[in-house]
Amino acid sequence: MLRFENVFFYRESANTISEVSFDLREGEFAALIGENGAGKSTLCRLCNGLLKPASGRVTVCGHDTATVSTSRIARDTGFLFQNPDMQLCQNTVYGEIMFGLEYALSDPEERKRRTGEILELFSLDGGRDPFSMSRGERQHVALASILACKPRLLILDEPTTGLDYRECVTIMGIISRLHSDGTTILMVSHDMEVVADFAVRALVLSKGRLIADGPVRQIMKDKKVLDEASLLPPQIPALAMLIGGDFSDVLTADEMAETAERAVRQKGARK
Amino acid sequence: MKGFFGYNPGNSILHRLNPLTKIVISIGLCLSCFLTRSHIVILAVIAFNLLLSASAVGLKRSLKMLLSLVKFSAVLFVVQVFFVKQGNVLLRLPPGVIYITDKGVLFSLLFALRLIAAAMPLSAMLSVTRISDISNVFVRSLRIPYKYAFVITTAIRFIPLFSEEMTNIMEAQTARGVQFDTKNFLKKIRLLLPLCVPLLISSVRKIEGGAISAELRGFNLRKRTSGYKTYPFGWSDAAALAVCGLIVALTVFV
Ligand SMILES: Nc1ncnc2c1ncn2[C@@H]1O[C@H](COP(=O)(O)OP(=O)(O)OP(=O)(O)O)[C@@H](O)[C@H]1O
Ligand SMILES: [Mg+2]
Numbered sequence: 440m441l442r443f444e445n446v447f448f449y450r451e452s453a454n455t456i457s458e459v460s461f462d463l464r465e466g467e468f469a470a471l472i473g474e475n476g477a478g479k480s481t482l483c484r485l486c487n488g489l490l491k492p493a494s495g496r497v498t499v500c501g502h503d504t505a506t507v508s509t510s511r512i513a514r515d516t517g518f519l520f521q522n523p524d525m526q527l528c529q530n531t532v533y534g535e536i537m538f539g540l541e542y543a544l545s546d547p548e549e550r551k552r553r554t555g556e557i558l559e560l561f562s563l564d565g566g567r568d569p570f571s572m573s574r575g576e577r578q579h580v581a582l583a584s585i586l587a588c589k590p591r592l593l594i595l596d597e598p599t600t601g602l603d604y605r606e607c608v609t610i611m612g613i614i615s616r617l618h619s620d621g622t623t624i625l626m627v628s629h630d631m632e633v634v635a636d637f638a639v640r641a642l643v644l645s646k647g648r649l650i651a652d653g654p655v656r657q658i659m660k661d662k663k664v665l666d667e668a669s670l671l672p673p674q675i676p677a678l679a680m681l682i683g684g685d686f687s688d689v690l691t692a693d694e695m696a697e698t699a700e701r702a703v704r705q706k707g708a709r710k
Numbered sequence: 711m712k713g714f715f716g717y718n719p720g721n722s723i724l725h726r727l728n729p730l731t732k733i734v735i736s737i738g739l740c741l742s743c744f745l746t747r748s749h750i751v752i753l754a755v756i757a758f759n760l761l762l763s764a765s766a767v768g769l770k771r772s773l774k775m776l777l778s779l780v781k782f783s784a785v786l787f788v789v790q791v792f793f794v795k796q797g798n799v800l801l802r803l804p805p806g807v808i809y810i811t812d813k814g815v816l817f818s819l820l821f822a823l824r825l826i827a828a829a830m831p832l833s834a835m836l837s838v839t840r841i842s843d844i845s846n847v848f849v850r851s852l853r854i855p856y857k858y859a860f861v862i863t864t865a866i867r868f869i870p871l872f873s874e875e876m877t878n879i880m881e882a883q884t885a886r887g888v889q890f891d892t893k894n895f896l897k898k899i900r901l902l903l904p905l906c907v908p909l910l911i912s913s914v915r916k917i918e919g920g921a922i923s924a925e926l927r928g929f930n931l932r933k934r935t936s937g938y939k940t941y942p943f944g945w946s947d948a949a950a951l952a953v954c955g956l957i958v959a960l961t962v963f964v
Pocket of ligand 2: 479480521596
């Protein structure tokens, strides 16, 4: 679905991406994590051809980004930017969603129907002006307008940053529903709790190099990798690591509760 | 765009001149090419400009800037050359009414060369002078109220910001499937028009934010003597001004 082969990319200031290779298969949910300035946003832009690799090859949905135009790649790939304001350009939420669809669907009736569906799914009011909405609401609108096009691959650059807990849960709920419907997802996030709860695979980027690639479960416990990327494991796995024993495999709050319950029951049975 | 208006840090002679001297020189060089009607003199001024800018920011960057100016004025040349109808006809294009005359070519060439020669010193000046130095020297030496100096310099500073914002928005829309990466120039323009609204809105927001934060940091309290930097006027400034004066005089009399 998305494949990086030994990709290098340079900026005037420094080498931003060096020697990155990975392969994201259809239906995967990968999180891209790393410190500020590690090159995560740059990597995302390389995915859909907004930036072209200096050397190496990026293939997305069967297209080589060096030869296929970004607007063509955009038909299969949804891209949510770190800052939703760059993306919003219409006076109403309704118009915004229709605008994105203009290039995906040729039939106007079909477009209207799809817009209605999406407005309902996100419980948005189509008549409002996106520029007078709160940051979280604008993020919602931006995501809605991307999902309206039903992309096969979704690239999300920090979709939950700056949102409160409830909005974060709503957005992640929508994203994980898409994932279970078969959409491939690459998500940049600084929120380790979100990564641990939702992502399956983790790619760790540090100073432009991919220093780890594996199941989230394994990476959250790899002290060396986390230290190198200046990341802190989320509280639950950190606590689980401290307790050790039966708990060493615990990643999420639910698992923690389950394991604790089991441990207490075992203790009770022994008595 | 950024390269054209941006400051290029360095420590060359030009960098160390008094900002006011640099402003006067660049205006002088601009003027000189409007005072003459000779193509050769303007070419000489362009060569001198290139030399100046190369000594400060390097030949490669200067040539790059010159090249973009040449491209721009080439477009204007082509537009202009069809509008002058006097003189001997050099070339008649099939439709009949459109033709190119010798006077038209010379006039348009002069026009294009002037444009290049006038833009170069301004751009060179901006690449060797910090914008804050420009506004400070306006306030200190020319006694322009800080408010107005700030307006001028902020306008210059906003151009690259504006173009960066535009690039960002275009990127975001391309990622949504709008065909900004098309080779067709007219199509690109047509696609750009609906984006002017968000660009304007986000810029106005940015300016508003900037104004509020400037006010919060005591913008209105600033007086002529508030700056701690002084801008001494030295021998090198006098020499530079003399050279510039000489060039202007030469262009008038040659
Ligand atoms: N347009 C640009 N021009 C030049 N350098 C840039 C540009 N954008 C980013 N960089 C540089 O590239 C490096 C990587 O930036 P990038 O935005 O990819 O980091 P990031 O991992 O997304 O960081 P964050 O977590 O803050 O979003 C940074 O050192 C940055 O200074
Ligand atoms: Mg980023």
